[in-house]
Amino acid sequence: MMAARLSLAFRLALRELRGGLRGFYIFLACIALGTGAIAAVNSVSRSITDAISTQGQSLLAGDVRFELTNRQATPEELAYLSGLGKVSAATDLRSMARLPDGSDQSLVEVKAVDGAYPLYGTFEADPDQPLSTLLEQKDGSYGAVVAPLLLDRLNLHVGSELLLGNAKLRITGTIKTEPDAVSEGFGFAPRLLTSRDGLIASGLITTGSLVANVYKIRMDSPTVGLKNIADRSNKAFPQAGWSIRTSDRAAPSLADNITRFSQFLTLVGLTALIVGGVGVANAVRAFLDSKRTTIATFKCLGAPAFVVVMIYLIQIAILALIGIAIGLVIGAVAPLFAAQFMAQFLPISTAPTLYPGALLLATLFGLLTTLGFAILPLGHAREVPATALFREQGFEARRLPSWPYLLAAAILIAALAALAIVTAYDRxxxxxxxxxxxxxxxxxxxxxxxxxxxxxxxPHVNSPAxxxxxxxxxxxxxxxxxxxxxxxxxxxxxxxxxxxxxxxxxxxxxxxxxxxPNFFFVDIQGSELDGFRKLVEGQAPAGKLIEVPMMRGRIVAFNGQDVTKMKVPAAGRWVLRGDRGITYSETLPENASMTDGKWWDKDYSGEPLVSFSNDEGKALGLKIGDKVTVNVLGRNVTAKIANFRKIDWQSLSINFVMVFSPNTFKGAPHAWLATLTDASASPQQEAAILKTVTNAYPTITSVRVKDALDxxxxxxxxxxxxxxxxxxxxxxxxxxxxxxxxxxxxxxxxxxxxxxxxxxxxxxxxxxxxxxxxxxxxxxxxxxxxxxxxxxxxxxxxxxxxxxxxxxxxxxxxxxxxxxxxxxxxxxxxxxxxxxxxxxxxxxxx
Structure with missing residues (x-):
């Protein structure tokens, strides 16, 4: 009996649809627009994340990547890495490149590579020559390949010379494709790529220099060798403190950001779909109102209310599927259009590819929205009396339909909300x-x-209008x-x-x-500190110069527990991602305030203590007395949290997540970090300061804050x-x-x-x-x-x-x-x- 009624309702629904889609164009547009937005955003996101996963070897330029901060691998560590496969070593740092006459300079992202680079992928330059040829030493200068932006900034051309630290470089070409650029992360300055010999000659690698030594390995059997590689390597060298990344997670920060951004855009698309749901409800209500005599006629001829409702529910479902199909077409072609604009920046494929998961998600959102907003007007239609055939009246929209329709609408809307929450990156x-x-x-x-x-x-108004x-x-x-x-x-x-x-x-x-501040000065050696201070004070007598010791360290454990095996809230995750700048101080920094605990005495010599940033510490679930283990220069240092500080990160002053008691790093080699603040300095004065410091101390990296903010x-x-x-x-x-x-x-x-x-x-x-x-x-x-x-x-x-x-x-x-x-x-x-x-x-x- 039920099957016969459904069959009858289906036939009558199709027969009514022969009259065309008049009155449903807004309905179709709303569903297509919202569904298309969700399908497009998730398809593009999936195309990028899939490319990161499938092209991981090329994006990483290796099967596995080991990174050490402020130090090179020891002979024992290097032997271990060589045993895993073919090794390519590179060194990354920021420094100042300047013209030979000292008239101009620019901050650059330096990358020094060896002859094995890249192990995977292809490095392309203009002119198209082997990288070894472009970087070779000739006539006392080292070859360098640079980003085109650097040529524009310094008004240079291929063949020009520039200085990096104490080394003379010759620009031999411009970078077209750097295979591992995405996995290296975002840079504030143009790339300068040279040989490791050229970097050594520059004198930039000194005690405490902020450098990252990267060792990439092409393994003989990566499918087997990559399994538990991080655990095995850390067990072999528990004090190494290296950051390990495999090709299946070549660019984790990029993948996480893409996923997070796509979630946000998905919610925006869902907002459009829900707004469209109001349009669906309006369109269904208007359509059913126009069909009130037809509905009344069905009832006069003995049609059960169930059959009447099913006739129009089937019609709405068919129309919804048409709108969803239009949206899915938009979502399917979106990666192709996106690839035309993003292929030069992100690893997105230009080949036609469908992403069924993204399209299915958009379909579910579209169906749930349509049915959730259409069910109540259908419930009203069920109540249309047969007498409406003889009177010009519609169903009374202000009265709620019967409880089964209210329950069905509530279930559908709840399912829509649950789907949005379950599929979200951040629930x-x-x-x-x-x-x-x-x-x-x-x-x-x-x-x-x-x-x-x-x-x-x-109140009564006189104007009739x-x-x-x-x-x-x-x-x-x-x-x-x-x-x-x-x-x-x-x-x-x-x-x-x-x-x-x-x-x-x-x-x-x-x-x-x-x-x-106007400037950050990085990699100031202790022997240079007095001379640097006098030079800056002479150039900016009204400025305020602040200097602090600085090292780089990576948090490896909380209370003895490996942080890589901990489930960390998103708000504090950035603290554990990579290396952090750390310092020591006898007194509370002037740009911070205590929120909990107490500061150590000036002559403190007991157990190593650390002051932790309040917001980040609380996000990580830390409390006074907890132990933090940091790897610095290949040595694990454990300190107890003595207090929490409130930090104003937006001030861009010298701020550190962790400030240690001075005895923690007594005798450890380090460089200094300084800021110069001079509100009265004009752009011309800032340029003069930058030029003077760079020429006098070529190994000091000077960062003009306004350029970074721009x-x-x-x-x-x-x-x-x-x-x-x-x-x-x-x-x-x-x-x-x-x-x-x-x-x-x-x-x-x-x-x-x-x-x-x-x-x-x-x-x-x-x-x-x-x-x-x-x-x-x-x-x-x-x-x-x-x-x-x-x-x-x-x-x-x-x-x-x-x-x-x-x-x-x-x-x-x-x-x-x-x-x-x-x-x-x-x-x-x-x-x-x-x-x-x-x-x-x-x-x-x-």
Whole structure:
């Protein structure tokens, strides 16, 4: 019996669909847009992460990578590495490259390689010659291949000479492809690649120099040899303190960032899909309202309510699948388009590839959203009485449908929320997102009800147009709820992202720039310290010079437990990723304040103690008395946490996660780090300081902070552009939903306009009335978007990013303008045709 009913419902559903898709174009667009955004974001993300996984050997330029900080491998360690396979050694550091006449200089990312580089992948240069030929020594100078950006900065060309430390380099070509560039991480300066002999001749590798010695190995049988390689190597040399990375995790930071960013964009796409869900509900309600006589006819002919509901549920499911299919096509081709723009920066394949997991996820989101928002209108349709065949009335939308439909809708929406949380990279953020969406819908409904309540109780106005507009806002079947729901979520998302971007840029170009030092000076040797100090004080007598000892160390254990085997919260994970700068001090640093514990005495000589950054320490679950083990120069040092400090990282002053008691590293070789702060220094004076220090001390690395901030600001701008583009998808969905809501209300508007015109109203008066109505609704929506977006942006900026948050008036005005233009513009476009309707056909149907 059930099978027969379903078969009948399926046949009738297909027969009704022969009439075309009129009334469902907004429905299809909403589903296609949201599904396409989710499918595209996840497909592109999967293409990058898969490339990192499958091309790991080329991206790492080896099967396994061992990195040692501030020291080279010992003969015993090198013998062990050679036993694993063919070894290629490289040294990475930052330094200053300068013109031979000392007239100009630039910070560079130096990479010195041996003849075995690269073990995998291909290094390409212009001109196309073997790397060994390009780097060979001739006539007392060493060959160097550089990034084209360095030629532009120093106005050089292939064949020019420059100085690196004490070595003379000859530019023999420019870098086209560096196979392991992605796995090496982000650099603030252009690349300069030379031989290891050239780097040794430069004199940059001295005691305490901030260098990374990297040993990459091509193993004879990597599938077997890579298994537990980190555990075996650490067991063989427990004090080595090396960082080990295998080709299956060639670029973990990049992969994590891509995954994290794709999660964020997925949530933005899901917002667009949920906004589209409002459009789905509106479209289904309008469609079923237009079919009320058909539904009543089915009931008069004895069709059970179950069959009636299934007829339209099948139609909605078919239409949803069409919209989802359009979205999946968008998602499938997205990696191909993305590859055209990102292939030069990221390892993304240009070959056509489908990512079934990403497409399946988008399909599930699309189906759950469609059914979750369509089920309640279907429940209303079930209640249409047979008498509606003889009367012009629709189903009463204000009364809730029966409990099975409410339960089904709740289950579907809960499944949608669960899917968003389960598939998220950071489930806490996903939970916050889901809660925010639910609260937004509740608040938006409350805003719509509040506007209608105020309109109902507003005082009498003399203007007929304004009086009509106010009446339209609170009457039965008003557009108030539809308009507020349609635009509110999309505008709130846009306000949130714009405020976050604005506050970040404000911090980078405002307070951070004002507070930050002018220069960082790195790798100052103890023998150079006095001379360097006198030179800087002579160049900047009004400046403040701060010097601290600096070493590099990597946290290897907490309370004796290996940190690589610990589950670390995301907020503190960066502290354990790679090496950290560490220092020692007798007194509390002047730019920090104690939050817990006490500082050690100046002449303390007991157990090694350490002061830990408060926020990072608490994120890692540390407390006073815990033991931290750090590997420095190949030796494990364990210290007890004596106190926690509050650090203002945004000041860009000299800050360290860990400050040790002086006795911890007594006698250990190290260099010094210094900052120079001079608020009165002009760009010309800064250039003179940079030139003087670089020429006098070529092995000291000088970093102009403003240049680094400019690089970060550019990256933030590019990131903001991508985020705004994604957010615009949600806004487009809002516009589509708004258009659909207004179109659905045109039938009632047509009747109203004809009756009013018959009673003497002019077209101009009706246009004013509709304009007032849309202005009021647009302003109410804009106020909600501003409040909700401001609260969300404040929370993210101040509580997650730990930056000062401020309200930006230009965002308020632009949001208000967008809301009013959309509501009034789209509203008048939709009602213009209504105002031109002839009276007779409409009056005959009343």
């Amino acid at each position: 806490f953020i996903a939970v916050v997102f889901v809660v925010a969406i639910v609260v937004s819908f509740i608040v938006l409904r409350a805003v719509a009800s509040g506007v209608a309540w105020l309109a109902r109780r507003s 304004l009086r009509l507009a106010i009446g339209n806002i609170h009457r039965p079947g008003a557009l108030t709820a539809s308009v507020v729901l349609s635009l509110g979520l999309g505008l709130a998302l846009l306000v949130t992202l714009t405020l976050i971007d604005g506050n970040m840029r404000r911090e980078l170009t405002g307070r951070m720039t004002e507070q930050a 690089v970060i600001n550019t990256l933030v701008g590019q990131l903001a552009t991508a985020i705004r583009a994604a957010a615009s998808v949600a806004l487009i969905a809002s516009v589509l939903v708004l258009s659909g809501a207004l179109a659905a209300g045109n039938r009632a508007r047509t009747h109203d306009a004809v009756v009013l015109k018959t009673l003497g109203a002019t077209r101009a008066m009706l246009i004013r009335a509709f304009s007032y109505e849309y202005l009021i609704l647009g302003a109410a929506t804009a106020i909600f978007a501003l409040l909700a977006g401001s609260v969300a942006a404040w929370y993210i900026v101040s509580r997650i990013m730990h930056l000062p948050s401020a309200f930006l008036p230009d965002v308020a005005f632009s949001t208000l303008a967008i809301a009013l233009v959309l509501t009034v513009g789209i509203g008048l476009i939709g009602t213009w045709r209504v105002l031109g309707q002839k009276a007779a056909p409409v009056l005959r149907e009343l």
